[in-house]
Amino acid sequence: MQLTEDDLYRSSTQFRKWSFTAQQLHAQRQKTNLSATERVKANVARVRAQRAQQAADSDSISSGVDNCSGASTPNVVTSAVEVNCLTAEEELKIVNDFCERAIALGTHNNFPSPVVPTCIQYMRRFYLYNSPMTYHVNIILRTIMYLATKVELCTVGHINVGPFAEGAGRNVTTESILAPEYVIMQGLRYNLDVRHPFRGVKAGNMEMLEILHGKYQGPSQGLKAAEVQAQMLQIPMKVNGPAMKMPANKVEERIHQAYSTATQTLRNVAVLTDAYFLYTPSQIWLAAHLLADEPLTLFYLNLKVPPSHPTYPKLLTTLRNCATLISSHRLYVYNTLPQAEKDAREAIHQAEVKKLVQKLKNCRDPDKVDLVKLNQAQKRDAVEGGALEESKAKRRKVARETYENEADAFWGPELANKAE
C-alpha cells in the first residue's frame, strides 16, 4: 500500500489552489494590476482633494506650519499630474527582482535550505493577487521571509522575531515585521505548504546510483537489474552522440555532477520562474536534470515510461517546455556568456529595475503605506467596535481617519507649493 508521487501531489493545495495555465496566470496578473491601478488612482484623488480642502482651511486661518520638506519629497500626492501606474509586466519585473534579493538575503543570513525557496513561492503567490503598488515588495519580503522561517524551521519550535528584525536591516522593528502577517496570510489564502522539487531530485539521484550499482528494483521495461546497469555504462555523453563504454566510477561522477548542476538550477533559477505555478515538482526536477545531462535523464525517464507508451510524447513535450522556461531565464543564460557580455547585460537589467522601483515610489496606494499604523488601527477597530454593532461603522471611520492622517503626514506636508 503506497501512494504515488502523483496521488500525493494531487491532494496538495499547491495543485488545487496554485496551479495554472500560462493564460490563467497572465489573466490574473492583468486583473490584479487593473484593480490596483483603479484603487491607487481613486485613493490618490481622494487624498489630493482632502489636502486641497485642508490647505484652503488652513489658508483661511493662516497657520503657517506646513513649510517643511514638501518640495524635496517627490510624490504622487503633491503633484497634480495623472498618476503613472505600473503595468502588470512592470509589477512582475519588480517582484522577480525582490525574489532574487530573497536569495541574497538567505545566503547572507545562512537560512537552512527550504526557507528561501518557500519564501520566494510565497512572494510569487502573494503578488498574484496583490500589487506592489498596494503592498510594497520591500516590506512584504521581510515578513514573508519571517513567515517562511516559521513554517520551515519547525525544529526550533518558534523563531523569535526580535533577532530576525535586527538581522533584517536598519530601522526594521519587530512591529514592522509582524504587522503585515495577516495581510500576507490572507493573500496566501492560508495555504502554507509548498511542494518543492528538491526531495524528488534527491530521490532520482539515489535511484540512478542504485541502477549503477546493480541494485535497482523499480520499473525497468522487463530488464534485469544487471542489464539496466550495463546499459547505463553506455549512455552517450551528448544527445545523438555515439554509445561508449564508460567505467563505473566515471558514470558515478557523472550522476553526481548532474545532480549537483540540477540542484543549483532548481535553487537559483527554477524558483525564480513561474515553474511552480505551471508544472508539478517531478516535472520541474526532471526538466532541470534534463538541462544538466540530457542523455542520462532520458535514459532514466525511458526506464520509468517507455517511449512506446501513448503518454510519452506529451510527457517529453511538457518536460522540454519546462526546461525552456528555466533555461531562458536571464540568470541561466548568463552561464553561457563570456564575463564581459554578462556584466554588460546585467548592468542594463539593473538600470531597468532601478527605474521601475523609482516609478513605484510615485504610484503607491496612499492608504497602505504604513502597515504598522494600519494594523494598529484595524486592531483598535475590532476591539472598540466589538461591543456595539451600530457604533462600529462610526468608530471604524474614526480609526481609519487616524491612520489616514498619519499616512498623509508620511506623504509630506500640505500642498503648500501647489497652492501657491
Add this chain to the structure above:
Amino acid sequence: MTSSATADGGQDLAEQMNDAVREKFVMGGFLGEGTYAMVHKAHYRHDPSQVFAVKKIKLNAEYHNGIAPDAIREMQFLSELTHPNILKLIDVFSSKDQNLSFVLELAPRGDLEKLWKNKDITYTAADIKAWTNMLCQGIWFCHENFVLHRDIKGSNALIAADGTIKLADFGLARRFADPGTRMTTQMITRMYRPLELLYGCSHYGGTADMWSIGVVMAELVKRDWYLGSETDIQQVSVICEKFGTPTEETWPGVSALPYYVAPEKQNNMVGTTANRIARPRSWWRQEFMLLGDDGAEFIKGLLTLDPQKRFNSRRALEDKYWTNMPRPTKKENLPKEGGGEKAVGDDLKRKGGETPTNGRADKVARKLDFGAM
C-alpha cells in the same frame, strides 16, 4: 468583487476573499474551549443543513512572535491531508480583530478518551478493532504524506456523527526530517511518548506515532490510563516496568542514547521489583486478553520498544488482525457517546444523511452484545 476604493471600504482583493469566506458561515452555539482555542458550531449561510466546528484561535498575550506556530502547523498540514480519518480543514479566515478561525469538520460524538471514560457506554473487542483501524488508516495517510503527527492521544481522536474516527490537532505536526536533522524530543503528551524520545533520541520517525496509537488502544481495552506518570523520568520507569528495560540485545544502539539508563543502574523504579527482561508472548496475551491472541500480537507490534522493530503504519495496516474474526464493527454500528448527542442534537437532526437513526436503541443493543462476550 470590483474594486471601487470607496465601495469596498478600502479592502484589497485578498481581504475581500477572506471576508467572502467568513461570510459563508453563520456562527452557532458553543462547543468547547481548549488551551488555545474556543470552538463554536457553525453552518453554511446558503445551506444550514451543513454544519461545522469553527475553532477560533485565542490571542496569546504571552506570545510576541506573531501568528503562533501551532496555528501555522495546523494550517500547513491539515489543509494538505484529505482523508476520511483525518479531520478536514474546510476553510480558514481571520476576523477583524485578527484572530484566526479554522472551519473544521464537525465531530459531535466526543473523542476516544471521553468514550472509554463514559461508563454508560459498553463496547466490544470488535469495536476496539474498528476504532484502532481507523486511527491506523489516518496516521498511515499522514506518514505517506511525510507528516508526523506527534500528539496522538485519545482526546485527539474525535468521533464524527457517523462514528468515523477523525485524527485532529496537528499543532505539533511536522514533516519527516531529512536524515541528520535533529528534532525536539519534547513532543507527544508524556503518557503517549515512546521510549526513544524519553531517551533523548532526536531523529525519530513515524513509528513514534505508532507507539502512541498502541497506548490509545491499550486505554480502550483497560478503560483506564495505561502508562501514566508525573515526570519524564518516572515515565521511563513506568514503561520499563511494564515492558522490560531495553538492552543492546533487544534494541541495538539504545545504550548510545543520551538519557538511557542500563537495567543494572536503574534503581528508581516505581514498583517494588523492576522487570528487566522483555515480556514473553504469554504476558501480552494475558495483559490484552480482550483482544484475543492475534490482537495481543498486534498491540505488541505497536508497543515494541525498539522503534526499528515497531510496526510502521504500513505494516500495521497489513496485519492479519484486521481480517481475522471478529471483523471490525461497521461504523454505523459502533457504540456512541451520548453526551455529545444532547449538546448538538438539533444539528444532527438537520444533518440528514449522516445522522445515525438509532443512536439510543443501538446503545442498548451493544450492551447485550457485550454481555454475550
